[in-house]
Amino acid sequence: MDGKILDNDISRVVEADRAHVWHHLIQHAAWTGEAPKGDPRIIVEGRGMRVWDQKGKEHLDAVSGGVWTVNVGYGRERIANAVRDQLIKLPYFAGSAGSIPGAQFSERLIAKMPGLTRVYYTNSGSEANEKAFKMVRQIAHKRHGGKKHKILYRERDYHGTTIACLSAGGQDERNAEYGPYTPGFVRVPHCLEYRAQWDLEGEDYGIAAANAIEEVILAEGPDTVGALCLEPVTAGGGVIVPPKGYWPRVQEICRKYDILLHIDEVVCGVGRTGTWFGYQHYGIEPDFVTMAKGVASGYAAIACCVTSERVFEMFRDESGDPMSYFRDISTFGGCTAGPAAALENLSIIEEEDLLGNTVAMGEYMLDQLRALQDKHAVIGEVRGKGLFLGAELVSDRTSKEPANEKQVQAVVADCMAQGVIIGATNRSIPGFNNTLCYSPALIATKDDINQIVSATDAALTRVFG
Numbered sequence: 001m002d003g004k005i006l007d008n009d010i011s012r013v014v015e016a017d018r019a020h021v022w023h024h025l026i027q028h029a030a031w032t033g034e035a036p037k038g039d040p041r042i043i044v045e046g047r048g049m050r051v052w053d054q055k056g057k058e059h060l061d062a063v064s065g066g067v068w069t070v071n072v073g074y075g076r077e078r079i080a081n082a083v084r085d086q087l088i089k090l091p092y093f094a095g096s097a098g099s100i101p102g103a104q105f106s107e108r109l110i111a112k113m114p115g116l117t118r119v120y121y122t123n124s125g126s127e128a129n130e131k132a133f134k135m136v137r138q139i140a141h142k143r144h145g146g147k148k149h150k151i152l153y154r155e156r157d158y159h160g161t162t163i164a165c166l167s168a169g170g171q172d173e174r175n176a177e178y179g180p181y182t183p184g185f186v187r188v189p190h191c192l193e194y195r196a197q198w199d200l201e202g203e204d205y206g207i208a209a210a211n212a213i214e215e216v217i218l219a220e221g222p223d224t225v226g227a228l229c230l231e232p233v234t235a236g237g238g239v240i241v242p243p244k245g246y247w248p249r250v251q252e253i254c255r256k257y258d259i260l261l262h263i264d265e266v267v268c269g270v271g272r273t274g275t276w277f278g279y280q281h282y283g284i285e286p287d288f289v290t291m292a293k294g295v296a297s298g299y300a301a302i303a304c305c306v307t308s309e310r311v312f313e314m315f316r317d318e319s320g321d322p323m324s325y326f327r328d329i330s331t332f333g334g335c336t337a338g339p340a341a342a343l344e345n346l347s348i349i350e351e352e353d354l355l356g357n358t359v360a361m362g363e364y365m366l367d368q369l370r371a372l373q374d375k376h377a378v379i380g381e382v383r384g385k386g387l388f389l390g391a392e393l394v395s396d397r398t399s400k401e402p403a404n405e406k407q408v409q410a411v412v413a414d415c416m417a418q419g420v421i422i423g424a425t426n427r428s429i430p431g432f433n434n435t436l437c438y439s440p441a442l443i444a445t446k447d448d449i450n451q452i453v454s455a456t457d458a459a460l461t462r463v464f465g
């Protein structure tokens with residue numbers, strides 16, 4: 001390649017991509033090497049719920065940009081205009097100073113998060129989680145002689161791609177080969193009742209799953225545990241909505257042992273489950289909330305680590321000590337495009353009542369997927385909240401033996417061939433990469449959902465009969 005790619009010569013784009021781009025979470029063997037099969041996919045354009053690829057083929061995107069991100073849909077000119085105007089005025093200044101959109105967005109965001117007061121800006125979900133981990137560690141040093149430094153995380157949850165986030169990673173296939181990990185991260189059991197670990201049901205099951213966290217705390221020593229980090233609804237680990245009884249007991253346990261509660265809203269945050277934040281379904285009071293993907297719907301990179309004033313206070317109580325503050329740097333946390341985009345994103349969700357739409361369309365989609373479950377024995381369970389849904393595939397409903405992963409992937413590929421992009425848990429839990437994932441934009445209509453469900457129906461028939 002000579003570096004000169006003409007905008008209108010898409011074949012050159014495809015070849016440049018094949019030769020030089022290292023895609024995330026993709027095996028490149030298929031389209032590179034001596035005898036490539038097919039081309040890398042280039043997504044060229046998007047409008048509303050739909051995207052077009054390099055061949056001009058239209059796809060209905062049921063996964064909001066592949067990873068639960070484009071919550072308000074594609075082609076929002078008002079976000080682009082706000083970003084453009086802000087970039088011309090001031091693109092960047094380090095976070096040691098404030099910015100107009102940064103201050104304005106923090107105020108609008110905090111108004112939606114009673115009990116929390118401070119927003120630390122950063123640029124990816126992983127980095128936001130790292131900030132919370134660092135705060136927990138520093139609090140341990142400042143307040144507890146370094147002892148209360150352990151961070152609990154849950155089997156099947158994911159908190160990001162960096163080594164510390166993988167150390168808090170409950171998905172063994174995501175983690176494999178990237179160790180050794182950071183010490184001081186301790187795993188607690190998952191709470192997926194469909195894959196029950198206790199012979200109980202409903203609320204009793206939820207309480208037992210939370211009590212399992214307490215057992216870990218007691219085994220480790222409560223005076224060594226600083227925080228518990230959980231997804232409100234586990235995403236890539238199988239779309240897991242915690243059972244009734246789970247969250248109140250989790251909150252109780254955290255209070256009992258003075259353990260800070262860190263909720264990772266990187267996927268659920270900003271509308272995905274039908275409330276502004278997933279934790280708000282459960283009436284819990286977190287100390288940290290981290291968020292990224294839907295904050296600006298992918299129109300600009302922005303992530304936030306939001307804390308209570310109690311946490312913030314712990315970092316400003318010794319003003320005479322030059323070490324006594326959060327000594328953290330996030331270069332791109334100072335980009336103004338992020339909060340400028342996030343402000344418009346928030347306004348769109350409010351003005352178009354996208355939370356209301358998410359609740360209504362989420363219920364509709366859940367019903368449609370449950371109807372599909374009546375038709376296809378391979379669907380073992382349908383679960384989710386709002387427009388964040390999963391269908392776990394099994395080869396046998398009684399034994400719950402997970403469906404063959406190649407067949408699960410074949411369902412995804414068949415939908416793609418039909419022009420509908422759905423997802424599936426992928427290289428996550430060994431033997432359990434068997435859940436189809438759906439997270440259409442919060443603007444989805446019944447017609448969109450019907451198209452997604454009927455593509456899945458046809459794909460399941462073709463793959464499983």
Ligand SMILES: Cc1ncc(COP(=O)(O)O)c(C=O)c1O
Pocket residue numbers: 067123124125126127129158159160161231235236264265266267292293
């Ligand atoms: C729950 C959760 N937390 C954190 C992350 C990491 O976010 P990022 O990829 O922006 O670093 C992800 C990414 O998928 C996620 O699903």
